[in-house]
Amino acid sequence: MPSIARAQARTHDDGLRGHPGHAMTLDVVLGGVPTAINKAVFTALLDNSVASTYAPYARAVEASSIDFTDLVFLARKGDIPYSLFFAPLPVVEAQIKAKTAKLLNGLTKDTFSVNSRDRVNLSEIELIVKDLLRKQELLKKNDATLTRNKIVGLLGKPEKTVEEDADRLMRALGLSHDAMRSTSNKKKALDMLISRLEANQVLVSRSVNNFMPQRLTNVKFSGMAIKDTKVPYIFLAGGDQGDYQEPVGRRIFTLTLLCVLVARKIFAPVTYDGFSTGSDVGREYDIVGAMLMPRSELRTRDLVSLNEVKSAADDFKVTPSAMTVRAMRLGMVTRDQATTHLEELAREYSQRSKPKPRQPKPVNAVRSYNGREFSNRMLDALDSGRISRKDFCRSVCLNHIKPPQINDFREALQ
Incomplete structure (x- = not known):
């Protein structure tokens, strides 16, 4: 790596030309000696990484000064060679563009939102994306038995109805409605769904804070699908997503939705909000509904009262909120009835006792x-x-x- 003295010379010769004035620079202090760097370089590098969430970053931006040890700390957290902070801005911008293009090769740029107000910034999940991309390459390098994935793009050309799409995908997975409902609880149903995906080379990763390259702190999203022709990776976010749904049933819906997206060749973060009664949920949502809560079987049940909705949700291994919205979309309950149920479910969920999280082995x-x-x-x-x-x-x-x-x-x- 270049010495800070050589980096200082390069900064003044190249990086700060045409940018006079202290407001455009930031001092890196080593041994009491300040070295001016381009402040735009500093913010560009760190705004595009998880390191921007750490306190030394905010302090440096405000004071236009940072200790060299703090700079190295932020560089390591952001997986950034610290010498880049002393490079000209055009070089840094080119590096950022190349990095983003590489990351987004496995992830579409926009969040796929289903009734959600939340958006996901790339920096909030960047290190997880990079690690899962690396795992895909590691596996392909070391396993010659992998074949082209038959789930990817399976629903690229939609059938006439969502039911036909749902049946086609379930047949490809080797999954049946009876098998899912015959499981003893929602956790077993989730395990079955994961096992069928992984049997078809669709890898499934579940969030475990402190055991991933990046903590998910105040990030409201449900999961994401990362592209590959052989081993696409689905990542399921953990924790309470803030939408008043019990976690396991929510993950079943999210995982099924991400599976549908893989089959539709859509690779993106998903921010699914199961409490919306809007009409803009799209075909993907209805395919999930047909997979988990088939129309023909729901038609035989009464879903007017909340107790009936909860009973059906347990039988079909989904959340009561998902069952409520599905019943509304099938015309089995009115929007006003659905809204009343969802409000009551939110109230009940907010009053639940929250178990203390345990650190896993x-x-x-x-x-x-x-x-x-x-x-x-x-x-x-x-x-x-x-x-x-x-x-x-x-x-x-x-x-x-x-x-x-x-x-x-x-x-x-x-």
Whole structure:
């Protein structure tokens, strides 16, 4: 890396030409000696990374000054070579453009929103996207048995009805309505759905804070689908999304929605709000409804009272809010009735007791974040000598487990 003195010379020679005045610069202080850099370079690099959420960034912008150790700290958090802060602005802008293009090659630029007020900034999920993209490449490099994915683009040409689209996708997954409803609870139904996706080379990662490259703090989104012709990755965000729905049923709907998007060749973050009674939800939502709550079977049930809605939601392994909106869209309840139910469900949910989160065992947390299919295939690569134990712990498990724990990790996948 260049010394700070050489970087200083480059900054003054190239980066600050045509930008006179202290307001356009920011001092990097090392050993009490300030070195001026282009403030636009500083903000451009960090605004495009998770590092902008850390306190030293805000202090530096306000004071137009930062200690070199804080600069290095922010650079590491943002996965940015610190020498870039001393580069000319056009060079930095080109680097940012190249990085964004590479990231968005696996993710469409706009958020796919279904009745949501929230949008997702790339910097809020950037490190997770990069890690899942890296995992896709790692798996393709080490597993010659992978084939072209038959789910990707399956619904690129829509059938005449959403029911036909739903049936086609469920047949491809090897999933049936009876199998989902016969599970003993929603957690088992979610596990079944994940297993059918992963059996078809659609990888599923679940959010586990402190075991991912990036914490999801105050980020309101449900999940995302990351593009690949062989192993698309679906990421399910965890925690309370702030829309008053019980988490497991919500994840079943979100996962099914993301599966539909993969089949439609749409790869994007999803911010799904199941409490809207609007009419702009689109075909993807109705395909999910047909997969989880088929019209022919709901027509045999009464869904007027809230207790009837809750009972049906338990039977079909969805949230009561999703059942309410589906019944409304099928004309089984009025919009006013649906709104009344949703308001009551929100009130009940807000009064629930919240269990304290427990820190999972590292082997279980890594299993959830990686997904079983990716983990098992990479264990095969380890067993066949295509990757070392040290590299397995670093590349596959992000160093959250050590080589002596690999057998424990193997057992956790059973």
